[in-house]
Amino acid sequence: MKLGIICTMINGFGRRGFYNTQEIGLGRELVRQGHAVTIYKCVKKEGAGEAERVELGDRLSILYIPVSSFGAHGCLDTAVLDPDMDAALCFADNQIFLPHIHRFCVRHGIKLVPYIGRTHSSSGGVHGFVMNALFHMGTLRWFRRGPVISKIEEVRQELLQLGVKDVTVAPVGLDFSVMKSNFREYDRAQLRRELGLMPEDTVICTVGRMGPEKNPLDLVDIYREVRRQKPCKLLLVGEGIQSDELKARIAACEWAADIILIDRIPNDQIWKIYAAADYFVNLCQTEIFGMAILEAMYYEVSVAALVAPGPSVTLQDMPGHKLCRDYEDVKNWLLAEHPSREALHESAARTVQRYNWKPCADAFLSIAAGEKQ
Known part of the structure; x- marks a missing residue:
């Protein structure tokens, strides 16, 4: 299959050049199982930077995409996504701009699977309140529409309580x-x-x-x-x-x-x-x-x-x-x-x-x- 891995977070998660990035480790395992994988990794937009593709090996590449953002939430322009993908896994958490990625995948018949490690904002005060409200109004409704994967059992239980009916637990791993x-x-x-x-x-x-x-x-x-x-x-x-x-x-x-x-x-x-x-x-x-x-x-x-x-x-x-x-x-x-x-x-x-x-x-x-x- 032709697969995608999408990471819209622009905080330290998956930072370029970091040692054991989750999206690359998962990508290598999917390639090992015989699939072709493109990783779409959002990075903070600085100036007029353009997307840069880096080949990580046979059938595996990563596209670093400068994006506008709100805090750690990157706004990905879906025009960079391959409409011919069979499926994509998205490192989702509580990212507020994910519904428009979901709509893109629906239009093109792409199976989109959220991979979730957090269901609430780690920020406190007004910022955290706003992020959680936006999550409940948008991203959570998408999670409820189909199967999702959580990183740990505690998150699975939280998702079930929030009305998500189909949750599989699969831990992260090391890229050996x-x-x-x-x-x-x-x-x-x-x-x-x-x-x-x-x-x-x-x-x-x-x-x-x-x-x-x-x-x-x-x-x-x-x-x-x-x-x-x-x-x-x-x-x-x-x-x-x-x-x-x-x-x-x-x-x-x-x-x-x-x-x-x-x-x-x-x-x-x-x-x-x-x-x-x-x-x-x-x-x-x-x-x-x-x-x-x-x-x-x-x-x-x-x-x-x-x-x-x-x-x-x-x-x-x-x-x-x-x-x-x-x-x-x-x-x-x-x-x-x-x-x-x-x-x-x-x-x-x-x-x-x-x-x-x-x-x-x-x-x-x-x-x-x-x-x-």
Whole structure:
């Protein structure tokens, strides 16, 4: 079949050049199963930029499309979509401009399948209220018209309560083609030296956007408490709207010399961060899935994550990792004896088995093979 993957979000989701983007991972699995795939990825419009197509391999390409937007909601001009597609999966969530994509697909007999990780705005106040109202008036009505796929069971239950009758759960997965499968063969001591660490260091890390939802400032505070009782170093990778504040918080820390902040790192080098670390901490309480958490488990780094929709699923039955109720739980995990290599290796194997893109691809293809809408 000729398939499309549509991503209208213009926030950090699927940011160009990012390490483990969901739409590309799914696209590669669909190609592996014998289909031709075009990914339509909206990006923030700057000037008079034109759409750019990048070939990712045989029968797989991604079209980066500059769009106007309202917050993280990209307004895609459907003229760029191929009317001859058999079906398209849309990373939907609560995107408010999706109904006109739905209408385009209806006109051209294209089966459109929403893939949903969130049913409400993550913003508070008036903005969040307006976004949720627009979602209920438009996008939700489209979800009710046919089969949809949710990323986790919690979202499935929310959709059912909202009147969506046909919901299949299919988790996100890692794109193993960009993972360093032979990372264990590398000299870990040398990898640490490359990052300014010592071979004997206990290393706590995090990777992601440095914004309020990720609570990087709180991580520095937790590190200070842990450091008072246990020699360790903190490795932070990422940038965002709190980067300047984060640098100030680090500078004010009495152990600033033991904190390393890396704004950016080439995608093909990110594996070294995980391979060098002992712990990975995620303090986001609204984490829908957490690709960095999956990456950390794959690379056998002990994860401490606050209770959130994603970690509550991905850390289930994963030895060597901890789902934490609060910051005190996180601190205690970091102060406890480090999990065994055997436990972390077992969890890594389960991550590969459970969190690949085949279940999502299979669910999409099963819906696409039915009658066109």
